[in-house]
Amino acid sequence: MTTVLQANPRQFVSTEFTKQIVRRALRYLQSGFAIHLRGPAGTGKTTLAMHLAGLLGRPMVLIYGDEDLRSSQLIGSSSGYTRKKVVDNYIHSVLKVEDDMRQSWVDSRLTLAAREGFTLIYDEFNRSRPEANNALLSTLEEKLIVLPPDSSQSEYVRVNPLFRAIFTSNPEEYAGVHPTQDALLDRMVTIDIGEADIDTEKQILVTRVGLDRIQALKLLNLIRSFRYKAEQTKTSSLRVCLIIGKICQDHEIPVSGQNADFRALCFDVLLSRYGKSAQIAEILTHLLDQLP
Ligand SMILES: Nc1ncnc2c1ncn2[C@@H]1O[C@H](COP(=O)(O)OP(=O)(O)O)[C@@H](O)[C@H]1O
Ligand SMILES: [Mg+2]
Structure with missing residues (x-):
C-alpha cells in the first residue's frame, strides 16, 4: 500500500538562505526538470524537498534509497x-x-507518481545500487516507464506531464553511498546545499525547539567551534543543536558551561558522534569552560 503524503507548511522555516534555494529549485521544477539537492547530512535537504513538493501542490510519494532496493521494486511487481x-x-x-x-x-511508488502526475521525492537515492535506479533514466528522458512482460498491463506507462521528481543525496565519501551514475546526473539539475548561515540555523532552533534567541546563538556558536576545532565538518551543526536544544528546553537546563547538566548533555551527545578520544574530550572541556 503506497502512502501519498501532504506537506506540512508550518514546519518549514523560511529565511533569505532558504528562499534563494527555493526560488531556483522551483524554477527548474516548473520547467519540467527533476532536481537534485546534494549536500552533507543535516543541511535540511529532506525538509527542503518536502517543502518544495508542498509548493508544487500535488500529492507526493516518498522513496528512501536502500542498498537492497531492486529495480523491480522501483517499477512495480x-x-x-x-x-x-x-x-x-x-x-x-x-x-x-x-x-x-x-x-x-501493483504499481511501485515511482510508477504511481509517474502515472498520476504526483511529485516523487527520492531521498538519499544514491544509497540504492546504481543499477536499481535504471528505470529512472527513461522516466526522466523519454517520459516512459517500461513494465516487465509479466505485468499483464500495457507494456509501458507514459509519464503524466504533471509528474515531478526531487532527489536528495549525501556526498559520495559517506559510508553506504554509491557513486551516482553520470547518465542520471545528466538528466537532472543539481543544487549543492552547503551549511546554512548561522541566522537560518538560529531561526530553525527558535521555531522548532522554542529556545530563546540568545540561548540558541550560544548553543550554535559552541557546536560550530567544537566541530571546527575537532575537525568534524562533514555534517552540519543543526541536528546536534536540535537534540541538545530540545533537551535543554524540556528540562530547563540553561545553555551554560557553568551548569553540570548542560556539560554532561554535551559530552553525551557530542562524544558519541565525534569520537571519544582524549583530545576531543579536551577540546570540548576547554570550550565549555569558556562558555558563561
Ligand atoms: N528550513 C527548515 N525549517 C525547519 N526545520 C528545518 C529546516 N531545515 C532543516 N530543518 C530541521 O533540521 C533537521 C535536519 O534537516 P534534514 O532535512 O533532515 O537534513 P538532511 O536531509 O540534509 O540530512 C531536521 O530535524 C529538520 O526538521
Ligand atoms: Mg535527509
Whole structure:
C-alpha cells in the first residue's frame, strides 16, 4: 500500500538562505526538470524537498534509497493470484471458489507518481545500487516507464506531464553511498546545499525547539567551534543543536558551561558522534569552560 503524503507548511522555516534555494529549485521544477539537492547530512535537504513538493501542490510519494532496493521494486511487481469467492444466495451450501490465474500487478511508488502526475521525492537515492535506479533514466528522458512482460498491463506507462521528481543525496565519501551514475546526473539539475548561515540555523532552533534567541546563538556558536576545532565538518551543526536544544528546553537546563547538566548533555551527545578520544574530550572541556 503506497502512502501519498501532504506537506506540512508550518514546519518549514523560511529565511533569505532558504528562499534563494527555493526560488531556483522551483524554477527548474516548473520547467519540467527533476532536481537534485546534494549536500552533507543535516543541511535540511529532506525538509527542503518536502517543502518544495508542498509548493508544487500535488500529492507526493516518498522513496528512501536502500542498498537492497531492486529495480523491480522501483517499477512495480506482480503480487499473488486473484481468487474469486462466489457465494450462491439461494443455495447456501454452495460456495464456489474460482482461481483466476492472473497475477495482480501493483504499481511501485515511482510508477504511481509517474502515472498520476504526483511529485516523487527520492531521498538519499544514491544509497540504492546504481543499477536499481535504471528505470529512472527513461522516466526522466523519454517520459516512459517500461513494465516487465509479466505485468499483464500495457507494456509501458507514459509519464503524466504533471509528474515531478526531487532527489536528495549525501556526498559520495559517506559510508553506504554509491557513486551516482553520470547518465542520471545528466538528466537532472543539481543544487549543492552547503551549511546554512548561522541566522537560518538560529531561526530553525527558535521555531522548532522554542529556545530563546540568545540561548540558541550560544548553543550554535559552541557546536560550530567544537566541530571546527575537532575537525568534524562533514555534517552540519543543526541536528546536534536540535537534540541538545530540545533537551535543554524540556528540562530547563540553561545553555551554560557553568551548569553540570548542560556539560554532561554535551559530552553525551557530542562524544558519541565525534569520537571519544582524549583530545576531543579536551577540546570540548576547554570550550565549555569558556562558555558563561
Ligand atoms: N528550513 C527548515 N525549517 C525547519 N526545520 C528545518 C529546516 N531545515 C532543516 N530543518 C530541521 O533540521 C533537521 C535536519 O534537516 P534534514 O532535512 O533532515 O537534513 P538532511 O536531509 O540534509 O540530512 C531536521 O530535524 C529538520 O526538521
Ligand atoms: Mg535527509
